[in-house]
Amino acid sequence: MNALPVDPQLYLAYLGTMLVMAFTPGPANVFAVATGMQRGKGAALLAVAGMNTATFVWYCAAALGLGALVKAFPEVFRIISYGGIIYVVWLGVQAIRHALKAKDKALDTPVLDKARNAYLSGFLVQIANPKAILFFTAVLPPFLDIDRPPVPQLALFAVATLGLDTIAMSAYGLGGAAFARHMSSARFQRMFGIGVGVLLLTAAILMASRL
Template identity: 30%
Template structure:
């Protein structure tokens, strides 16, 4: 594909992905609650969700979302409900489920499959990536090169940047764990992060096509 177009797409992707969102907040939570291995699982789930959304967009469902108010609203509501559910769960029982210990015993108390699925659902129930793929891709596709090949190059670029971004946030938050040895600080962390999830869910209802 055209190098100039790819570099432009790369810059926009980095700016879009690294801005705080539900996936990043989930990565931070997993790093705080478990370890970087959990962040790997949730990040893999997230990029798998992104890949499937890119395929969905590629096969025309993205056009359906852009043209059908009902389908768009259904997807928004599902995504909003899931984020609000995560937020409420964090606020109510997050700090009770997680008691950071010097021995790191909590690390063994999570199911990698569940962490993976949660990361996948955070991506898959969000209509914003589909709109990104359907709206941004056409702006950078070159008619002088195979469209399908360009699509997959841009999709995998997006996935790699997403994975690196999530792992970076997870690594940074891992080094901030010492602050959370205090039970009160831990409780406030989960209340605030849970509230952010809820706000993201509510905000998703106001996404426009």
């Protein structure tokens, strides 16, 4: 009987893989940047919490065999994914419209403040992110040791996944917030609003490209 809950070599290999994937720019990290730029570090961290809640949901679903269900009923998965993409596109278009309509006064009512709260927005973005379910159904299985109990392995892999995702997304979100704090004029704020919209539309494109 194996004394350790996971194979050390497999776990280290998974950590390396997850580290690269967590910091690779994708829909979640782009959304974290956009939220930090327009709403500040507090909202960015709430968005990160929402996205990681969705990641945990996908992780549990994959562990329970949802991956096979998704493969059997791909249309359901596509409906969920396209719904999230449309939501992110809507946020991006609203951000650009808000910036273009602004007068010379400061933009003190960001469009994301008028949308859903940051936590729920982050959750909706990640729950519709095809990368999440594809990762847990395709990338995770090779790192599992069939000779060891699955539950302890899945628990340790979940800790690694959520921990590295939180670090990466938070870094992106706080970076966006720090950059935004250097702006003061209405012109720069207007350009930032457009930049936020472009980032959100980029996130939507990244999400769609993974379908």
